[in-house]
Amino acid sequence: MPHGAGTHHRLSPGAHRDQLAQNPAAGRACVSKNPRACITLARQSASRNALDLMENPIQELQIAQSLLLALAEDADTQTWRRQYHPDLAPLGWQLGHCVYVECLWLHERIRGDDSVTAPIADFYTPGRQAPEDLESRLPPQPALLTWAREIQAFNRHFLAEMPPQWRTHALVRDDALLHYLVQHHSRHYETMLMILSQKALRETRPNGFAPAPLHAAAPRDDQVEIPGGHYRIGTALPAGSDTEAPPQHAQLGDFSIARYPVSNAEYLGFMEDGGYSREALWEPAGWRWVQDHKIQAPDHWRLSDSGAWYGIGMRGPYELAADEPVAGISRFEAAAYARWAGARLPHEYQWEAACRSGVLQQTGRVWEWCENPFQAYEGYRPFPDPETPESRFDEHHYSLRGGCLHTRRAIKRPSYRTGFQPDRRHMFAGLRLVY
Numbered sequence: 001m002p003h004g005a006g007t008h009h010r011l012s013p014g015a016h017r018d019q020l021a022q023n024p025a026a027g028r029a030c031v032s033k034n035p036r037a038c039i040t041l042a043r044q045s046a047s048r049n050a051l052d053l054m055e056n057p058i059q060e061l062q063i064a065q066s067l068l069l070a071l072a073e074d075a076d077t078q079t080w081r082r083q084y085h086p087d088l089a090p091l092g093w094q095l096g097h098c099v100y101v102e103c104l105w106l107h108e109r110i111r112g113d114d115s116v117t118a119p120i121a122d123f124y125t126p127g128r129q130a131p132e133d134l135e136s137r138l139p140p141q142p143a144l145l146t147w148a149r150e151i152q153a154f155n156r157h158f159l160a161e162m163p164p165q166w167r168t169h170a171l172v173r174d175d176a177l178l179h180y181l182v183q184h185h186s187r188h189y190e191t192m193l194m195i196l197s198q199k200a201l202r203e204t205r206p207n208g209f210a211p212a213p214l215h216a217a218a219p220r221d222d223q224v225e226i227p228g229g230h231y232r233i234g235t236a237l238p239a240g241s242d243t244e245a246p247p248q249h250a251q252l253g254d255f256s257i258a259r260y261p262v263s264n265a266e267y268l269g270f271m272e273d274g275g276y277s278r279e280a281l282w283e284p285a286g287w288r289w290v291q292d293h294k295i296q297a298p299d300h301w302r303l304s305d306s307g308a309w310y311g312i313g314m315r316g317p318y319e320l321a322a323d324e325p326v327a328g329i330s331r332f333e334a335a336a337y338a339r340w341a342g343a344r345l346p347h348e349y350q351w352e353a354a355c356r357s358g359v360l361q362q363t364g365r366v367w368e369w370c371e372n373p374f375q376a377y378e379g380y381r382p383f384p385d386p387e388t389p390e391s392r393f394d395e396h397h398y399s400l401r402g403g404c405l406h407t408r409r410a411i412k413r414p415s416y417r418t419g420f421q422p423d424r425r426h427m428f429a430g431l432r433l434v435y
Contacts, residue, residue: 057178058156064185064410065152068095071192072145080141083131084198085426091195092138093124094188099148100124101184102155105177105384110169116151171384176238180384183241186408187418193406194426196314201300209317211310216272217265217322219341223256223435224359231353234377235415242383243376243390244415250349256435257346257354260361261368262337265322267329268309270337271297281339286332289423299328299425325366325430331398331422334369334431343433345371348399348417350434355402355414363402364412366430370399374419392419404428 072080072095080092089097100120108114122128123137138144159178171177233248234240276296279287289295297303300312301320311320329337331345338344346354348370354360374397382389397419403412406428420427 057175057182058159060182060410061159061178061185062152062156064182064189064408065098065156067189067408068098068185068192069145069148069152071095071189071196072141072148075141077141079196079199081135081138082199083135084195084202086131087424087426088191088195088198089126089131089134090138091192092141092144093134094192094195095148096120096139096144097124097126098185098188099151102181103151105171105181106155106158109384110166110171110177174238177384179238180241182410186410189408190404190406190427193314194428197300197428198426200314200316201312204312204316206302206304206310206317209304209310210306211304211308211317211319213306213308214264214268214310214320214322216269217263218269219262219266219343219433220258220260222259223433224259224354226252226255226257226350226354226357226359228253228255231349231356233349233352233415235413237383240413240415241411242381243374244417245381245383246377246379248349248377250353252349252353255346255350257350257360258343258433258435259359261325261366261430261432263323264320264326267298267326267337270340273340275336275340278340281336283332283335286330286336286422289330289332295333298326298333301328325362327366327404327428327430328425329369329430330425331369331420331429333425334429335371337431338433341433343435345369345431346434347372348401351401351432352414360432364404364407366402366404366428367400367407367418368402369429369431370401371434372399373397374399374417396421398422400427400429 072091075091081090083090100117101124103116104121108117123134129137139147162172166172229252231250231252233250234244234246236247237245275281276290282290297309301309302312302317304310309320311318334345346368351368351370355363373395374392375395376390376393380389398421400418400420401414401416403416404427420429
């Protein structure tokens, strides 16, 4: 029977269901069977430093699992199955992939048991399926949710009561795999919010929404001087991710960086000054992109009948706050704005050095595009699979820093980095200027 018929749901460790219900240790591992109860725990943990989150690592894993489940449970059938953006696999696939990744490392790689992973590896490994196959083969929502809950509970129980023969495994020492899974799931939680945002962009109608006009502003003259010198960049495993390790020592010259990211009002100034129609402001590839796709504004901006700009969010149309950081722009747009403002984008080392110094304001509200390609650090070693390096280290992806309002605390720190292609706009990104 094909995977789309739901056969892999029979592969969950159902034989352990009674054990999980009766064994008190399972209760300790599973803090709550209700994903909603973990939302409160997630809010409580959000105020703690990202690298101190693992005081109770299994609880942190459950919070991450429960946030994924909550989004999946709330989705209607179409939202569950549909691919709303070429880069974003369906919402239901995101949940299934996260469960698959848990089983890949906990059971196939540590225990040598691939009974769960082997039948579904092709489906839940990114890049192995065409988008239309993801939609058509995704199991029904109730079945996949039940499967996910059972396996996630079993995985937490396995971690809490791991037999002695596996406790010395390299992936288990220092909670390395737990750190990885919490951060992996946090990334996919944000991806699921990207999906819901893209759904809103395609389905929301203004229905007479009449926003107050947004007024353009000149770039703010508020920079802070960062002296040249040696700066520590990155962090170490297992608390960090492999793309930010090992720590580096960077020699930087003097530079000035904007205290605040570029705001909606400042970005509107660029637009009203013909920013999208002045070829001289754009890199050649960026200008071709603007012309080919008729780009005129950030991804989620819309123009009302009265000529006022407003935004489309997951909950519908909203007024654009003048001082809020602009979001929904590509690196092409960020670089063009910087050129228009007589500035440039920061190298990610500059961004991290300034962030660690505590002088930047409004960090963590939007991802911030950097000047440089997303590349491996010297001494980089892929984790958890040493044979599979990061695929985005290809000179075609560019670094982003800082996180956004939707980024979980587990991956929100000065050293955390991600990379996207320069024309992508779906990941809540803006910019900050360097002079």
